[in-house]
Structure formats: structure tokens, C-alpha cells
Amino acid sequence: MCGPSQRHIEIEAQFQEDLTPRDRAVLGGAAVAAAAGGVAVMGASTGAAIAANPVGNAVLPVVAGAVPKLMTLADKFQARAGDIVNTAVTSGTRLLDTASGNINTIIPRLDGASGWIRVTLDPTMSRVISAGLQTANQVKNGLANGRFIPK
Amino acid sequence: MKHAYRKRLDEMVDQFLRGARGFEEFQRAYSACYADENADRDFSATEVEYYGAIHEKAEWTASAPPPEERELGWMDVGDFTRWLRSHTTSPPPSV
Numbered sequence: 001m002c003g004p005s006q007r008h009i010e011i012e013a014q015f016q017e018d019l020t021p022r023d024r025a026v027l028g029g030a031a032v033a034a035a036a037g038g039v040a041v042m043g044a045s046t047g048a049a050i051a052a053n054p055v056g057n058a059v060l061p062v063v064a065g066a067v068p069k070l071m072t073l074a075d076k077f078q079a080r081a082g083d084i085v086n087t088a089v090t091s092g093t094r095l096l097d098t099a100s101g102n103i104n105t106i107i108p109r110l111d112g113a114s115g116w117i118r119v120t121l122d123p124t125m126s127r128v129i130s131a132g133l134q135t136a137n138q139v140k141n142g143l144a145n146g147r148f149i150p151k
Numbered sequence: 152m153k154h155a156y157r158k159r160l161d162e163m164v165d166q167f168l169r170g171a172r173g174f175e176e177f178q179r180a181y182s183a184c185y186a187d188e189n190a191d192r193d194f195s196a197t198e199v200e201y202y203g204a205i206h207e208k209a210e211w212t213a214s215a216p217p218p219e220e221r222e223l224g225w226m227d228v229g230d231f232t233r234w235l236r237s238h239t240t241s242p243p244p245s246v
Contacts, residue, residue, distance in 0.1 A: 065213040132210035133186040138203040
């Protein structure tokens with residue numbers, strides 16, 4: 001009950017296999033930045049940067065409510081919000097949330113801790129509508145009870 | 152250990168509902184406790200659902216989401232507070 005399910009392990013393994021070299025560089029770079037204090041990415045998290053361009057180089061538009069959540073994640077992991085979005089959108093594991101019809105794209109936490117970073121897309125996958133954290137057990141339970149369906 | 156962890160989460164919820172913590176402070180503290188410590192590894196599936204739902208709802212809460220974002224699932228702090236009051240009327244059994 002308390003350990004990761006086989007399905008969860010398979011999803012994590014598939015995620016790792018699907019990473020492109022660029023994605024690995026982004027994730028690795030973020031981890032290195034976090035270890036070093038993340039000085040290089042702090043500029044992207046300033047209020048001025050948010051106002052001018054909410055998530056920098058994000059490949060999809062981000063609704064206003066999701067911006068502060070993404071910035072919180074960026075500050076927490078000392079990474080650029082746009083990189084978090086892009087890694088999740090292009091390489092994250094996609095789970096249909098049957099409760100809402102939205103698509104959760106999840107990537108492993110950048111600090112190496114157990115759990116996932118969640119970037120949620122609308123059903124058409126044309127914009128980012130939310131972001132946050134999910135524990136491993138939240139994902140595992142959602143898969144087990146049918147709320148989340150791999151897409 | 153699990154009981155102490157549950158107690159901490161419950162206390163945060165109680166403080167928020169009593170007005171002793173604002174929403175931003177509550178979410179920051181609850182998220183740090185729930186998502187970062189990841190102590191839900193000791194939780195039953197029911198407990199994960201219960202405490203995870205609070206974490207998730209808080210992540211979908213903003214000060215004044217416009218109608219378009221409400222349709223996407225966002226709520227304001229007042230809605231969250233009302234939801235939380237209802238949610239906490241039936242906590243899961245501790246096993």
C-alpha cells in the first residue's frame with residue numbers, strides 16, 4: 001500500500017526514457033543551479049519579469065491564476081518557470097484527470113525528493129491553467145482509483 | 152509518528168478556519184508539511200485522498216479568479232474556506 005505501484009514505476013521509467021538530451025540538460029541544469037544556490041535563474045522570478053512576460057520562454061500561454069503558482073515553483077526549485085513548463089509540456093507524463101477533463105503533465109521534483117511537479121493543461125492542451133506539486137501517493141491513488149488515466 | 156503528522160496538518164487547517172492564519176500562510180505551511188515532507192507514505196489511501204484534496208484545492212485557489220478561470224476549476228479564498236469547512240466535517244479514520 002505504501003510503496004510505489006508497478007504502474008507508477010513504469011510511468012516514472014517511461015518518463016526517464018522519453019527525456020531528450022535537451023530535457024536532461026534543463027533538468028540537470030536546474031538541479032545543479034539548485035545545488036549552487038540558483039543565482040543564475042533568480043532574474044526570471046522577479047516581479048518585473050513576471051509583469052512583462054509571465055513565464056518567459058514558455059511554449060504555451062499561461063492563465064493569470066497559474067502564474068504565481070509557477071513562480072512559487074520556480075523559486076522553490078531555483079529554476080526558470082518557462083523551463084518547468086516546457087519540460088512538463090514536451091516530456092512530462094500526461095495524465096487525463098477524469099474529474100475535470102484537464103490534462104496533468106507531471107515531471108519528477110527537481111530537488112530529488114519524492115513526488116511530482118504538476119503542470120495542468122486545459123482539455124485542448126493549448127494553455128497552462130494550473131501548476132503545483134503532487135505527492136507520489138496522490139498520483140498512485142489517482143491511477144488506482146481511475147481518476148487519472150495515462151494519455 | 153503518523154498521528155503527530157496528521158495532528159500538525161489538522162492544526163494548520165483549524166488555525167486557518169479560526170482565522171489565525173491567512174490563506175497564503177496556510178497554503179505555504181500546509182504545502183511544506185504535506186508535499187515536501189511526503190509523510191503521506193504512511194497514510195492510508197483514504198487519508199491521502201482527504202489531506203491531498205486540501206493541498207490540491209489550495210493550489211487551485213486565487214484571490215479573485217475571473218469567470219473564465221473559475222470555469223477551469225479555480226476558486227477564491229471564500230469558496231475555498233467554505234469547501235474546507237464542509238470537507239473537514241468527515242475526516243478519515245486514523246488506522
